[in-house]
Amino acid sequence: MKTMLILGASRGLGLGLAAEYLARGWNVIGTIREGSPGGLPSLADDRLRIETLDITDAGQLAALRTRLAGVVVDLLFVNAAITNGNVPAAEVPTEEFVDVMVTNVLSPMRAVEALAELVPPTGTIAVMSSRQGSITMNTNAGYEVYRASKSALNQLMKSYAVRHASDPRTLLLVNPGHVQTELGGPGAVRTVEEAVPPIVDTIEKRSGEPGLQFVDYENQVVPW
Template identity: 60%
Template sequence: MTKTALVIGASRTLGLAVATELHRRGWHVIGTVRGERHTGLHDLAADRLEVEQLEMTDEQQIHALGDRLAGRSLDLLFVNAGIAHDNIGVGEVTTESFTEVMVTNALGPLRVVETLGPLVTETGTIAVMSSRQGSLTMNTNGGHEVYRASKSALNQLMRSYAARAAGARTLLLISPGWVRTDLGGPGALLEIDESVPGVVDTVEARAGEKGLHFVDHQNQVLPW
């Protein structure tokens, strides 16, 4: 039977690439976009692909999406989110900037997991796009302090979710590597098409592995 994936944040760059790769591999994909504007995901609209609207920082929209998808069964919930503001020390960051990054990168994704996770089959997978920069152990150079903190918060919240929601589901925090996107910048090491196939390979390879795993796009375990 065709597997179904819900990809949150699928309008562009990494999220769009994940949705595209899953669709190419034969998955039925439901992808979300912000607002009503035309996106790259709409250009893919075809058999086995649906487009839904979601602003992930809006709790009411998350619940509304849950209502629209009620009764559906998902084999994969993939949550993609990430913003970063200026690379400055935390002492220089405004409260508004700090709050926006934390809500977008940590609180929003976990609200999605909490609300839409029950749609995932007991043997399915919930995956969230994290980052190596969320690792406390690997932070030896500093920099990008608020972004790092938001991804560490995301990882911690997922560990708490895993402790509360013990079951057969596979839970993944995935680092896509340093990718050339607006977020990663022009000096990043990987193109999107060098990262995302590995991300999807990792999702498929880890299917059925109970518990939470923090891994990268090469399916290598990362230190917390």
């Protein structure tokens, strides 16, 4: 039985992914922030292990790594992002800019570095990205700091992949498309229930391919 570890599983796509992998027979370790369990406990499955983690807290990340010592994680999925709204970058307060970058860029990379040793050579490390991180596909502007954070995340994952060029594991940046989540808004074209199965199918299809790919939920390569 395979095991997936998903960071950020209290709601939205993270919760949907946890539920889908449980439905497909996997063991799931899902993280929530203290005091914010969301819907994860309601899944109530004996194959579900819930851990507490604030991904922006390096100490909590190190503690999670210690608690998971000896666990083999076939899929590590880092799902963490916030947005500051649709504001031109020059108008964003410094603290707000830093908050977005720490949450969306630095913290996911720290998580990958801290937890990668749990993933075997046949495993997959996936990080939730966005088409808004694609410079090529930026044709309508807006949400500038969020876009910049996802572009920076893509760049750092590329640097990680280059630094680990001989690593046989699959590395994925996943664009989930426009989904009805807190980030995507109620006007998004697909619900979480509609969006999640194709994402999981794409991850399964890419499994076993070494190196880094930036792909969408339909398994199409997204231009950088």
